[in-house]
Amino acid sequence: MADEVFGRDANRVPVVGGVTNDANLFVTALRVDPTSFRLLVDTSGLSTQIQDNDAVAAANYGTLILGTDGSNYQVPAVDSSGHFQVDVLSGGGGGTLVADNDAVNAANTGQIILGTDGSNYQVLATDASGNLQVDIVSGSSAGTEYTEDVATANPQVGSAVMIERDDQLAAVTPAEADWIGLRGTEKGALWVALADAAGDPITSFGGGTQYTEADTDASITGTAILWEDASDTLRAVSAAKPLPVEVTDASIAVTGTFWQVTQPVSGTVTANAGTNLNTSALATSAGQLADGHNVTVDNAVGAGVYVRPGTSAVFTVDLATNNDVTIDGSSIVHLEDVAHSTGDAGIMALGVENEDQADLSTGDKDYTPIAVTKEGNVIVKQEGTITVTESSPLSGFATSAKQLADGHNVTVDNAAGAAAVNIQDGGNTITVDGAVTTSGTVALTNDSLIGAGDPTIDSYAHVAINLNAGANQVLVSSAASKQIWVYGITYTCSVAGTVSFQDEDDTAITGIMDHAANSGLSHPTSGNFAMPIWKLGTDKDLEVDVVTAAIDGWLDYAIVSV
Secondary structure, eight states, X not given: OOOOOOOBOTTOOBOOEEESOTTTOOEEXXXXXXXXXXXXXXXXXXXXXXXXTOOOOTTOOOOOOOEEOSSSEEOOOBOTTSOBOOOOOSSSOOOOOOOTTOOOOTTOOOOOOEEEOSSSEEEOXXXXXXXXXXXXXXXXXXXXXXXXXXXXXXXXXXXXXXXEEOSSOOOOSOOTTSOOOOEEOTTSOBOOOOBOTTSOBOOOSOOOOOOOTTOOOSSOOSOOOEEEOTTSOEEEOOSSSOOOOOOOSSOOOOOSOOOOSSOOOOSOOOOOBTTTBOGGGSOOTTTOOOTTOOOOOOOTTOOOOOOOOGGGOOEEEOOSTTOOEEEOSSOSOOOTTOOOOTTOOOOOOOXXXXXXXXXXXXXXXXXXXXXXXXTSOBOOOOOSOOOOOSSSOOTTOOOSSSOOOTTOOOOOOOTTXXXXXXXXXXXXXXXXXXXXXXXXXXOOOOHHHHOTTOOEEEEEEEEEEEEOSEEEEEEEOOOTTEEEEEEEEEEEESSSEXXXXXXXXXXXXXXXXXXXXXOEEEEXXXXXXXXXXXXXXXXXXXXXXXXXXXXXXXXXXXXXXX
């Protein structure tokens, strides 16, 4: 390598140079940084380049990091792990570093964790196990925790047990061995289940119906009372197998007076005076039963039973005041087709007041009481046909001299319909004082009453109108050979809108009528049935178109046969 030629600057100052090294002594100019114009120096060989975590080598060398104590530079100290050794002068606490679960040493020092009660600092307390002692101020229930199989304290302190109200039990979500809440009835009683010997719930407790004392029931369902007979056989208590009662005393004293409406007797009782019964106790005029006691005669065996009046020949049955039945020696029973005798005894025949002619028996040939009026007159119904004419009148036939007195009704029954019933006034006037009630169709032929139309009215109707906005809404439906005649209508509109009426073929009955809010149309019902306000064609429904508004009102109409 040849020596470098040095130049000069504008001031004729030569460039400073030097040799490259001791081996070749080549002359070269010194280099500077083109930006800072500082001298460039090669520092290689002054320290050893190492990487993080490289092993320490005694041959390595480099630049030490220095610190200052305020007066002199000092080399920072590290421990064998390379950690800086730091003395905390302020802002930190001294103490002994210990590991988790180390044994407690009285010589160890450290910082205590403090809390505050709002006014003063307090040391946080722990128990012997190192658990932090906490008082729950709110959000939980106070009480004492108890351990299973430990003797109970006296008194015990704890939380009240709450249960969920469940009026009708059903299956729950928790499965076997899961926690589940207690449940109770609407009265707060805890639901419980009784278990049998196998641990399964008992679902039946004998069944039967509970009865209240003095209840009457023709078919009693319940649990029977059983008793054991001499052969160790269980028997149900019944009339055939009564519950045995043992009299343990040879003599039982019975005092007082005992009465029973019906006294049952088991076996046969022979009533021969002076033999088996005490004749002095037989019912005689002096020893008869006291008043107010019944005698029941049971004739189940079918033999004759005789009640004889004795020598007085009069037998009296006292049925309380004004209901006595006195029977003398004469018989009150008479056979059919036997001749009448003066002085025959008998019972008065009574009838049933039946002016409305209601059925008193259910079938032909049944016994039926006599029907009478409330005045006691026997009601007789005419069977068959009675022909009455002016040429052969009945006695009392209504003529000019024998007409019905005022205040009596005349009923004309023409159910057969063979001929028309005519009421003729002889060219005069028939006067009806009061209301006329008819059943069926009444045809009036006097056109002056209803007009020349003389319609055949099938039915009259009054309907309510309650419609929202809509087109072709049917108000009344017609039928074949029928017309709808409208006699009166009233309605109002909920808001401003239009209303128009037409038949089912959209033949206009009215124009399109504008109405303001809460206004409408009102036409009172016509009293002349031959002059409706609207008359529709045959078999044409009445429809209405409502725009914007809703309408409410009524409509009177008739269905007319044509």
